[in-house]
Amino acid sequence: MATGTSLDRARVGSLMEREQRAFVNAHPISGALFDRARGSLLAGVPMPWMVKWPGAFPPFVDVADGAHFSCVDGHDYVDFCLGDTGAMAGHGPAPTVAAVERQLRRGITHMLPTEDAAWVGEELQRRFGLPSWQFAITATDANRFSIRLARMISGRPLIAVHDFNYHGTVDETFAWLADDGRVEPRRGSIGPPIDPALTTRVVPFNDAAALEAALTDGHVAAVLIEPALTNVGIVLPEPGYHAAVREITRRTGTLLIIDETHTICAGPGGATAAWRLEPDVLVIGKTIGGGIPSAAYGLSQAVADAVTAGMSLEDADVGGIGGTLAGYALSLAATRATLGEVLTDAAFDRMLPLAERWAEGVRQVIDDRHLPWHVTRLGARAEYHFMAHPPRTGREQWDHADFELERLLHLYALNRGVLMTPFHNMALMSPATSEADVDRHSQVFAQAVNELLA
Secondary structure: OOOOOOOOHHHHHHHHHHHHHHHHHHOHHHHHHHHHHOOOOHHHOOOHHHHHOOOOOOOOEEEEEEOEEEEOOOOEEEEOOOHHHOOOOOEOOHHHHHHHHHHHHHOOOOOOOOHHHHHHHHHHHHHHOOOEEEEEOOHHHHHHHHHHHHHHHHOOOEEEEEOOOOOOOOHHHOEEEOOOOOEEEOOOOOOOOOOHHHOEEEEOOOOHHHHHHHHOOOOEEEEEEOOOEOEOEOEOOOOOHHHHHHHHHHHOOOEEEEEOOOHHHHOOOHHHHHOOOOOOEEEEEOHHHOOOOOEEEEEOHHHHHHHHHHOOOOOOOOOOOOOOOOOOHHHHHHHHHHHHHHOOHHHHHHHHHHHHHHHHHHHHHHHHOOOOOEEEEEOOEEEEEOOOOOOOOHHHHHHOOOHHHHHHHHHHHHOOOEEOOOOOOEEEOOOOOOHHHHHHHHHHHHHHHHHHHO
């Protein structure tokens, strides 16, 4: 029985060489653009992580529409990456595009509110249940602002996060647990400003006892968590874990910040609504603008009252909260259209069954070939793991990752018109995704596995 680590590595390597040749031959225009880009862009890409695409270079996009895009070489792709959630609404959703076009002619930014701001605040109240909202450009900013507010309210210096977390480029969160239990900079952290052990405590996911131990001394201002881990791979909470987190944080006077930037895939109100969670602060970003930068963070009444009492009018502009473009007119016009007309309750009613169809297609291949792999679904998102059972912690998921095998499977799919998220084996559904799109992936995945095991 083949696992990720016991597969014939020579065959994995030979298939990868074949697929790389096929990719390069099929993408001459992208290849030429990549060579040109290397003259002005670091490593030839706009952002460092774009080097992780499985081909010799990324395909350069020509047009993206709905759940598909075409590259400059004329190939069509089903997009299950969807901008790593940024395009969860689909590429260029018509209501969002129309709203953006209208607002462009009415003013892009002016540091004053529009009626859209009030509408979006009311809609976020309805979806997530928190009464007071503020806006940012990215979830990174919203997380950073939330941490500052938590420190101001509590007078405490530290935060706590899950092991193998990801909450954007927030310095305090780039920490994990070493084998001996110490907090240290996580692998890949570039130029950490200080030792993260000075700012951060790290606990394994699904470990309520570890969380209690981290909070008992009263030095932690806030616990910042995803309801389910997504950025190391999907790791779901065990029954009772969130109830324990909420009880421990309340008992220790620690604020609970829930980051729904990826877990919005669980439903219109994210995991917070689906699982009846009760955060003190909630962060959402990326998805809600339909492709236009937008993020928001919501506050419970108690937190909102404490923030209002703690911020002076004179210093409101220099406190480290907000930004010139935070809540700007174009962003909120896009967010209103996306929430009101695209990522609706009805859209999720379509997207969730599609993710189950995707998961079932993968599961059938795994069962047919007797692979000790597992499929996990989180709402409109699903993923396969190179392990026989669902991971319980981020460490367990990390330990079963297989970078070489992932790259082969992703490139194999890319060469046959299917784009997967480059970081692990995750797929996301949009309102524009179809059953035919899902079945296309199932067919390609079966073909890839059959070649691997031939």
